[in-house]
Amino acid sequence: MEKIKFATIWLDGCSGCHMSLLDIDERLLEVFSKVELVYGPLVDFKEFPRGVDVTFVEGAISSNEDEEKILEIRNKTKILVSFGDCAVTSNIPGMRNYCKIKDIMQRAYIENADIKDKTPNIGIPHLMPQSRPIHEFVTVDVFLPGCPPPADVIYYTISELVEGRIPDLTGRTRFGQ
Amino acid sequence: MTYEELLEIAKIENEKKAQYVHTINVCVAAGCMSCGSQELLDAFRREIEKRGIENWCKAKGVGCLGLCTAGPLIAIEPDGIIYKAVKPSDVHDVIDALGGEPVKRILCPSDMSFFTKQQKIVLENFGKIDPERIDEYIASGGYQSLYLALREMSPSMVIDQIVKSGLRGRGGGGYPTGLKWTTVMKASGSQKYVICNADEGDPGAFMDRSVLESDPHRVLEGMAIAGYAVGADKAFIYVRAEYPLAIKRLRKAIAQAEHLGVLGRGIFNTPFNFDIKLRLGAGAFVCGEETALISSIEGNRGTPRPRPPYPAEYGLWGCPTLINNVETFANVPAILRNGSQWYSSFGTEKSKGTKVFALAGRIKNTGLIEVAMGTTLREIVFDIGGGIPDGSKFKAVQTGGPSGGCITEAFLDQPVDYESLAKLGSIMGSGGMIVMDDTSCMVDVAKFFVEFCMTESCGKCVPCRDGSAQMHYLLDKISRGHGNTNDLHSLEKLCELVKNTSLCGLGMTMPNPVISTMHYFRDEYLAHIHDKTCPAGVCNIKGGRK
Amino acid sequence: MMIAKKISQIQTLIIDGKEVGGRSDETILQVARENDIFIPTLCHLDGLSEYGGCRLCIVHVKGLPRLVPSCTTLVREGMEVTTNSEDIIEYRKGILSLLFAERNHVCSVCVSNGHCELQWLALKLGITHVEFPYIYPKMPVDATHDRFIADHNRCVLCGRCVRVCHEVEGAHTKDVMGRGITSRVITDLMNNWGESNTCTGCGKCVHVCPTGALSEKGKSVAEMEKRRQFLPYLKRMRERS
Numbered sequence: 001m002e003k004i005k006f007a008t009i010w011l012d013g014c015s016g017c018h019m020s021l022l023d024i025d026e027r028l029l030e031v032f033s034k035v036e037l038v039y040g041p042l043v044d045f046k047e048f049p050r051g052v053d054v055t056f057v058e059g060a061i062s063s064n065e066d067e068e069k070i071l072e073i074r075n076k077t078k079i080l081v082s083f084g085d086c087a088v089t090s091n092i093p094g095m096r097n098y099c100k101i102k103d104i105m106q107r108a109y110i111e112n113a114d115i116k117d118k119t120p121n122i123g124i125p126h127l128m129p130q131s132r133p134i135h136e137f138v139t140v141d142v143f144l145p146g147c148p149p150p151a152d153v154i155y156y157t158i159s160e161l162v163e164g165r166i167p168d169l170t171g172r173t174r175f176g177q
Numbered sequence: 178m179t180y181e182e183l184l185e186i187a188k189i190e191n192e193k194k195a196q197y198v199h200t201i202n203v204c205v206a207a208g209c210m211s212c213g214s215q216e217l218l219d220a221f222r223r224e225i226e227k228r229g230i231e232n233w234c235k236a237k238g239v240g241c242l243g244l245c246t247a248g249p250l251i252a253i254e255p256d257g258i259i260y261k262a263v264k265p266s267d268v269h270d271v272i273d274a275l276g277g278e279p280v281k282r283i284l285c286p287s288d289m290s291f292f293t294k295q296q297k298i299v300l301e302n303f304g305k306i307d308p309e310r311i312d313e314y315i316a317s318g319g320y321q322s323l324y325l326a327l328r329e330m331s332p333s334m335v336i337d338q339i340v341k342s343g344l345r346g347r348g349g350g351g352y353p354t355g356l357k358w359t360t361v362m363k364a365s366g367s368q369k370y371v372i373c374n375a376d377e378g379d380p381g382a383f384m385d386r387s388v389l390e391s392d393p394h395r396v397l398e399g400m401a402i403a404g405y406a407v408g409a410d411k412a413f414i415y416v417r418a419e420y421p422l423a424i425k426r427l428r429k430a431i432a433q434a435e436h437l438g439v440l441g442r443g444i445f446n447t448p449f450n451f452d453i454k455l456r457l458g459a460g461a462f463v464c465g466e467e468t469a470l471i472s473s474i475e476g477n478r479g480t481p482r483p484r485p486p487y488p489a490e491y492g493l494w495g496c497p498t499l500i501n502n503v504e505t506f507a508n509v510p511a512i513l514r515n516g517s518q519w520y521s522s523f524g525t526e527k528s529k530g531t532k533v534f535a536l537a538g539r540i541k542n543t544g545l546i547e548v549a550m551g552t553t554l555r556e557i558v559f560d561i562g563g564g565i566p567d568g569s570k571f572k573a574v575q576t577g578g579p580s581g582g583c584i585t586e587a588f589l590d591q592p593v594d595y596e597s598l599a600k601l602g603s604i605m606g607s608g609g610m611i612v613m614d615d616t617s618c619m620v621d622v623a624k625f626f627v628e629f630c631m632t633e634s635c636g637k638c639v640p641c642r643d644g645s646a647q648m649h650y651l652l653d654k655i656s657r658g659h660g661n662t663n664d665l666h667s668l669e670k671l672c673e674l675v676k677n678t679s680l681c682g683l684g685m686t687m688p689n690p691v692i693s694t695m696h697y698f699r700d701e702y703l704a705h706i707h708d709k710t711c712p713a714g715v716c717n718i719k720g721g722r723k
Numbered sequence: 724m725m726i727a728k729k730i731s732q733i734q735t736l737i738i739d740g741k742e743v744g745g746r747s748d749e750t751i752l753q754v755a756r757e758n759d760i761f762i763p764t765l766c767h768l769d770g771l772s773e774y775g776g777c778r779l780c781i782v783h784v785k786g787l788p789r790l791v792p793s794c795t796t797l798v799r800e801g802m803e804v805t806t807n808s809e810d811i812i813e814y815r816k817g818i819l820s821l822l823f824a825e826r827n828h829v830c831s832v833c834v835s836n837g838h839c840e841l842q843w844l845a846l847k848l849g850i851t852h853v854e855f856p857y858i859y860p861k862m863p864v865d866a867t868h869d870r871f872i873a874d875h876n877r878c879v880l881c882g883r884c885v886r887v888c889h890e891v892e893g894a895h896t897k898d899v900m901g902r903g904i905t906s907r908v909i910t911d912l913m914n915n916w917g918e919s920n921t922c923t924g925c926g927k928c929v930h931v932c933p934t935g936a937l938s939e940k941g942k943s944v945a946e947m948e949k950r951r952q953f954l955p956y957l958k959r960m961r962e963r964s
Contacts, residue, residue, distance in 0.1 A: 085831055088852045095829055098861035130859060135852060143851035147831030170849030174842055175823075176830020461902070478899060483775035483795040636880060636899065636906030637776045643821035646904045647855050667854070674817040677790055677810075678778045685789075 003033075004053040004162060008040035008083070009073060011066045012093045012131055013059025017084035018042070020148035021056070024155045031155070034162045050076050054161050056083040056144075060090040061132050065125035074138040079161060082133070082140045085147040085175055093131035101127050144169060146177035178438035178445055180324055183315060186437075190316035198233040199275045202252040202304055205238035206390045207422050208383075208544075213265075214238075214249035220265040224272055234275065240391020242304040244291060246543035252304050253279075259292075261285040290560040291542050296523060296549040298531045299507045302392045303545075308426050311433040314394040320439045322513035326402045327447045330513075332362060335406040339509070341517035343529030348374055348465075348502030349577065349606040350682075351528070351595035357499065360489040361407040364497035369409035371400055372493065372500045374470060375416035375423070378462040379578025380629060381537040382609030385503035387545050388533070389416065389423035392507070393430035399506030401440060401451045402513060407499050410450045415470050417458040427455060462579075462633035466681045467500045469635065480635045481681035502607065504533055524550030528594035538575075538611040541566045548593070555589040558612055569614035573697070577606025579626040579633075580686030582693030583619065602693045604686060618715035619698040620705055624652040626690040630683060641684030644675035648691060655702060658709040658718035665702060669695065736802035751793035751804055752780055762806050763815060763844055765822075766881040767794045768931055770954030772890060774882050779815050779844070782806045790814070816848055824855040825904065826862060827876040828934070834947035835935030841879060842934075858904075865910070867917030870940055871929050878908055878936035884928035891957055896922040908936075927953075 010018060018041060024031065038052060039045045048069075055077040061067055074080060085091035096104050104127075109119045134140055144157055153173045160167035194200070203209075203218040221236035242250040247261035253275065260271060260283045270280045297303070306313035314320070326335050340355030361369060373396060377385040388396060400412050416424055431453055434440040442450045456474050463469045464479040471493050473479035492498025508530060512520045521529045528550040534557065536543055541563030548557060558564065558574055565571050573583040576593075582603030584591075591597045595605050613622065631645035651668045654660050672688035672695075679685045695702060704712050711718055731746040738751070738760050745754035750773070755762050765777035773794045781790040785803035790811065793804075805811070822828075822841065830836050862875035882899065885908065889895040896919055900909045910916045929937040930949045938947040 082852065089823075089829075090857065091829055091831055094857065094859060095827065095832075097857075097859035098827075133852070133857070135854075136856060140852070145851055169851050171846060173851075174830070174846040175828070176833060176836045176842065463902075483773075483792055631903055634903035636901065636903045637774075637882075638778050639776070639818050639821055639879075640778055642880070642903050642906070643825050643855075646858065647821065647824070650856060670817070674814055678781055678814050678818060680775055680778065680792075 003036040005038045005049070005051060006035035006054050006158075007038050007048065007052045007073075007077070008042070008056040009048075009058065009069065010041050011057060011059030011069065011087070012062035013084060013086040014092070015041070015058070016148040017056075017058040017086075017146075020084075020146075020151050021154050023151035025151070027155050031158055031162075035158070048072055048076055052077045054079045054081065054158075056081045057087050057134055058083045060086045060093040061128070061134060061137055062093050063125035063127050067128070067137060070134055070137050079141045079166075080134075080138065081142040081144055081157065081161075082135060083144050084149055085145055087134045088143050088145045089175060090131045090133045091147060097130040101129065142167060142169070144173065145175050146173040147175070148177070149173050150177055180328070180445070183320060183324060186312055187316045187318075190312045194316070196232070197235045199235075199256065200254040201234070201236040201271070202239040202242075202254055203236060204240070204242045204248065204250045204304065205308075206241035206387055207420075208241065208245035209248035209250055210422065212248045217249050217251070217263055217265055217268070220268045221272075224268050228272065230272075234272070237307050238309070239305060240303045240308045241300075241387045241545050243295075243300070243546060244285065244542055244544045246541070247285060250285070250304075254305070257287055259285040259287050291544075291546070291563065294548070294552075294556060294561050295546050296531050297547050298511050298520075298523070299388060299395070299504055299533055300391075300545070300547045301511070302395065303387070304391075306392065308391050308393055309429055311394055311430065311437060314392070318514060319394055319510070320398055322510040323398050323401050323405075323439060324445050325513055326405055327445050327449055332406045332408065335402060335513070336362060338513060338517045339406070342512045342520040343517075343524070344505065344508055344512065344520065345528065345595065346502060347504035347508070347532065347607070349604060351605055354501065354505055357489060357501070358403065358406050360487075361409075361497050361499040364490050366497045368411075368496045369407055370493045370496055370498040371404045371407065371409045371412035372470065372474070372498055373400055373412065373414040373503060373506055374465060374467065374500055375414055375420075375503045376458045376465040376470060377417065377420075377503075377607060378465050378633070379607055379609045380626075381535060381611045382578055382607055383535045384533040384545065384608045386420050386423050387535075388503050388507050389420065390426055393423075393426050394434065395507045395510055396503055397430055397434055397440060397453060399509035400453060401444070402509050403499055403501065403506065404451045405449055407497075409499065410452065412451065412453045413456050413474055413493075414453060415456045415458055415464070415474060417460065419460060424455065424457065431455070461635070462629075463635045463681070463683050466683060469681070470500070471498065478635075480637045481683075483680060504608070525592060525594045527596055532593065532605070532608060534608045534610045536562050536610050536612065539565055539569065539614040539616070540612040550594045551592040553590050553592055554584060557593065557610070558589065562612065565612070565614045569616060572613045572615050572617055573619070575603070575611045575613065575622070575690065576609070577604035577686075577689070578609045579629045580604065580683070580689050581606050581609075582689045583613070583622070583697060584693075585697045602696065603689065616713055616715070618656075618711050618713035619694040619701045620652060620656045620711070621713075621715045623691045623694045624649065624656055627652055627687065630687040634683065634687075638678075638680035638684060640675045640678045641680065641687065644671055644679075644684070645687060647671055648675070648688070652691070655705050656711070656716040656718075658705060658716070660702075660706045662706060665695070665706065734798045734800045734802075736798050736800070736804065738804045739806055745798045747797065747799075749798055751782060751784075751791075751796050751798055751802075754798050755793065755804075755806060760806060762793050763848065764794060765840060765844065765879060765933055766883065768883050768887075768951070768954065770891070770958040771883060771886045771931070774886065777879075777881055778818055781811060781814060783808060783811060812848070816850055819844055819848060819850055820853045820855055822879050823850075823853045824857045826858070826860060826878065829876075832944055833877060833935040834938045834942045834944060835877070835949075836945040838945070838948045839935060840933035860904075862907075865916045866940070867915035868919075868922070868924075868940075869917065870924065871916065871926065872938050872940055873908070873910070873916055874936055874938070875907055876936075877934045879934055880906060880908065881933060883931040883933065884908060884937060887927045887931045887954070891954070892923060892925050892927050894921050894923050894925075897928055
């Protein structure tokens with residue numbers, strides 16, 4: 001059987017969902033016998049390849065770079081999975097949404113700084129006024145909520161996708177799991 | 178108060194009236210007041226005094242003459258001459274012209290369709306009597322229906338007349354009035370209440386206000402008759418505080434009626450007592466909904482509660498309560514006076530009598546009109562309303578306030594009654610009629626009405642509270658040129674949700690303007706979405722911000 | 724009290740094709756629950772008056788033109804009720820989604836994570852994401868009370884706290900202010916909770932609250948479990964007296 005091309009990406013999130021993915025433990029071996037990991041924070045590829053079958057996207061869209069990435073990923077992916085609460089609801093990143101960016105920067109880099117109290121401004125993407133969930137930018141095929149989604153559900157999701165089925169996640173995982 | 182005394186008052190008043198060869202009736206309803214009719218009335222009075230013609234000429238304030246767009250209006254009785262946009266500087270010429278050739282430059286042709294095509298029952302005293310004098314109301318036959326009811330009819334006979342007249346609630350729902358009265362009469366309870374709903378909040382609607390300002394006693398009499406019929410001795414008029422003139426005149430009217438003994442204890446020497454008190458609304462649109470209104474009178478937050486039980490069974494402080502609209506009560510004296518058969522001879526099969534409409538928007542003759550049910554929208558807009566000004570093209574007429582739908586040119590020949598308006602996706606509503614021409618953008622119109630409902634939602638039920646905000650978000654997005662076809666689909670789904678699951682009428686009907694504009698003017702929505710243009714040039718698409 | 728003693732008749736009706744019986748003073752919701760028929764609710768709570776605000780318990784009754792809330796509709800002989808048709812399920816999901824989008828329900832850091840009725844309903848009704856754009860309003864948190872916290876970010880305006888405070892505790896410390904989406908539960912005349920003269924500190928409001936909007940101080944994420952067994956008991960005791 002040909003392996004499916006599998007990618008993961010981590011936008012504005014905490015990496016917890018990727019940790020939960022690793023938490024499927026020994027089943028990883030089984031999964032990787034069926035998928036080929038073509039992109040993600042766990043492997044070292046610079047460019048997001050074309051023709052990816054399944055991409056798991058962790059994290060919300062918070063900067064112009066995130067937006068560019070998600071549009072590119074959507075173009076190059078057959079099935080896009082909104083992976084975890086930040087991607088599905090914007091969750092923690094969204095908690096800054098009622099604040100002005102200026103105030104957030106002031107708080108993070110000036111008020112709470114021990115040394116070099118200066119707002120970074122070179123070579124970093126611009127924050128958008130609000131962090132928003134992925135499906136407000138692109139069409140999402142599978143929603144996998146949870147903070148993080150439980151390893152078992154992640155395993156189930158991948159197993160179904162590998163078999164060419166769209167997983168039914170009703171009742172399996174909830175917001176803030 | 179006896180019948181003889183009532184007739185005596187009428188006789189004296191009529192004799193007084195006959196003494197004047199000419200009476201100058203100056204409209205002192207809010208519309209004309211706002212363009213200076215009080216000063217005009219004073220100017221007439223001064224001029225009459227100066228000329229020393231008080232014996233045969235009199236100037237007095239009267240209720241609304243209808244053609245509000247051309248105020249201040251005056252009518253010369255009994256000549257039947259109407260002058261429009263009269264200024265204090267015209268006073269001299271008007272008095273000079275009495276009995277002779279009318280002053281051409283301010284003459285308003287009284288044979289214009291605006292006046293001739295109307296059928297006045299509720300508005301019969303408008304422009305004729307001084308709303309602040311009970312004597313004039315009595316002279317025009319007022320309080321005789323109440324006498325008739327109290328002395329010569331049993332409560333069930335009164336209700337029978339109302340049932341046979343075919344009168345339906347004029348507040349918008351169109352529930353058969355007679356049936357409502359019967360239910361309250363039959364409800365068990367030693368204490369019952371009558372409530373007059375004068376919380377008129379629809380944008381562009383001013384029927385109730387005009388009735389209260391121009392002929393308040395008619396409403397009081399209707400309420401007293403209702404009280405007798407259903408067995409209630411206490412009543413409230415819930416009027417919005419934004420109507421100071423109506424409140425002032427109501428207060429005066431209640432005081433006069435109590436003084437004469439047509440309200441209060443032992444009316445017409447019968448054991449029937451009837452007290453009317455005013456309650457002022459604090460500006461919440463939802464308090465026009467009957468259960469919210471009751472909650473507000475009770476001193477609670479004005480939020481609706483699920484029905485049943487209906488107020489007829491379980492209303493004010495848990496007592497059986499009759500709630501009718503101002504116009505409904507105003508119809509009652511005329512029905513008893515002239516008989517149910519007379520009343521039901523007007524109108525269509527299922528909608529009897531007449532309906533008062535407030536014409537507003539892009540129409541020549543803005544103002545207050547009353548037409549028989551079944552009159553076509555075309556007659557209302559183009560004959561009575563005079564059509565669209567400045568040679569613009571008619572686009573739609575919106576009936577029923579913020580929760581009504583927009584009706585297009587193709588359906589203008591539909592008769593106006595409860596059923597046919599509902600069939601067109603609109604509602605009769607309380608009688609606001611807003612005419613739009615091609616300078617109106619229908620997306621913008623829908624957005625306006627949704628915004629109104631969003632800010633006026635009480636917040637109790639989820640679909641109305643949140644659904645309105647989400648609908649407004651989508652409409653705003655589309656109107657700024659950021660919408661896509663998915664948004665249109667979401668909007669449709671949202672409309673269904675809000676319409677079918679909301680708690681009260683506000684939420685249930687709120688999507689109507691959106692549904693009807695999406696149905697009849699889909700091309701305009703699509704123009705905003707695909708071409709990023711607003712065909713009417715209203716929406717600011719370029720300057721929009723994502 | 725008179726009403727409670729009024730002789731009620733037994734009515735038979737059909738709910739989702741199942742023949743059931745109920746007293747004439749029972750609501751569709753009560754009879755359905757007695758027969759293990761699931762109808763989701765949020766503003767309803769046994770022991771409090773019915774509110775009819777959340778609209779989750781809408782059902783279809785044959786012959787009625789509109790969907791009705793099962794919490795306020797009494798059963799009638801021969802009624803045919805459908806609780807789970809496709810459109811009803813869609814509407815419920817829509818209503819719940821509207822609630823999630825309304826305020827800042829960040830489940831992962833909520834004291835009630837795992838013990839929240841809103842969260843549980845989303846799981847039960849199969850909501851994996853919210854289609855409506857989140858509003859992200861700026862909401863206050865009132866931590867002025869010695870023992871309790873009111874976090875308006877999590878409030879769904881179900882009115883349970885208002886009702887329990889008025890109907891059971893008799894204090895009427897809590898009420899609602901404002902209109903539409905800007906309405907909010909307040910303490911007294913919009914004072915800080917800690918400065919309330921009317922609050923007895925009984926904590927009933929905290930324990931009837933379906934979400935993490937009202938919680939006890941000192942509880943961290945997912946630690947706030949609500950105990951509301953007292954409510955039906957109090958109600959029964961009152962009806963008896």
